[in-house]
Amino acid sequence: MRVLSFSEKGCIRKNNEDSFLVLSAEGLYAVADGMGGHRAGEVASSKALQELEVWLPRLDGLDDQALENSLAEAFRQANRVVYESSITDPENAGMGTTLTVLLIRNEKVVIAHVGDSRAYLWRNETLTPLTMDHSLVGELMRLGQITHEEAKKHPQRNVLMRAIGAEAVIEVDCRSINLQKNDVFLLCTDGFSNLISEQELTEEFLEPYSWEERLEKLRQLTLERGAPDNFTALCCILE
Template sequence: MSFKRKYSDSYNVGYLSDVGNIRQVNEDYLGCYEGNNFNIYVIADGMGGHNAGDVASKIAVENCIEYIKELDRIYDLEIILRSAIVHANSIIYGKSQVDEKLKGMGTTITACLVKGEDVVIANVGDSSCYIVNEHGLKKITKDHSLVQELVDDGSITEQEAVKHPNKNIITRALGTKKNVEIDVFKLNTKRIFKCILCTDGLTNEVSRKEMYDIIMNNNNEEACRLLVELCKGKGGKDNISVIVFGGECEDDRNYTGE
């Protein structure tokens, strides 16, 4: 088993990254930092069809976290998280322009910045953020992918999208262009029991119901281990990465999500 446990000054978070059953290189990367004033959680999936996807994902996560850690104060969470991702994009793009071995590298990124009751989630690509609340498991981010565009325009159904042959084609990535378009979502911690960040290696194999059941019935670290094991047991062709953080959930809440 190959896994990465990076940037963890945390106590209420589980995280695991595994190469999966088929790949030789783990192009996923993840990181988290829980401080006195804010918490930041980041996950990235290097683009397998490009050079140095593992380099791009590592740069994205580490530079996003370091950018925020070095700030004198945490003010507007949206501005800060956008700026951190733009900063990481600039570094990846810059390196790809001067090193032929890194030319064309790119990565997805999904990040969650928490301060007090405020939560800001940002994403580029098709790595996902879910929350568990009183209604069950809910996906917060929206994939930037060809298949999602087909779903949006009614060409295919959500069910058809799950096994679509072009599921891995993304329409936005970090580091492939000088400028990057970032989606941002604002939430409040009051009604969130858990938060989950994961790459598509997990969601390609594990259903939302399976994810919910494991997360609700295990602590965060054990939940990550069980999710990766389940994913590999069901095929696990891609790299698999997951972060779970938040307080413990009550077992008697009924699942009402997908």
């Protein structure tokens, strides 16, 4: 497994509230996009990843379904910690974070997800979304009430329906797929996916460049488009 990543504050934000985690020996990769005032988003995203790392030994030796269940419970533990901090510390009031995790074990990969960060699979020259945005516009699109183009300009496009720490109890999306040779997984926050379309990702991934060059071109393109939000991308390449 080869891992490439970048995480930047963008062109407008004063600090980076995104966090990411790479634990290649354990097969764990994650991105988190924090939210909240006075750096509370940064606190939320880092706390969530810390709890995930603490939980990691409990995932050893589990079969497929037990692995999904335990990873979902890791999310619920992270939610409890972030939520408790948000209601007891005035500086952290209202904080929360997205959390998208990729766990590779043997010939399987488990994807767990809350929020509007994303996971994609690049396989056989085809890009496949592995997560569903837990956002207001995402829900409106699924109901057929707005189009993809309308979602890009919707005044409430940043409103999340689910986030780690937003409520006392959280629902976690979790799924498993079989690995194949040459699979590539991309995890990213919405500061990246809001500016780079799936069509553009596909076109770039088809270009005859190295993965390092592809990711660098996408990073530069995000900055050229003004990068109004923090943006993070984590690319896991099976070779």
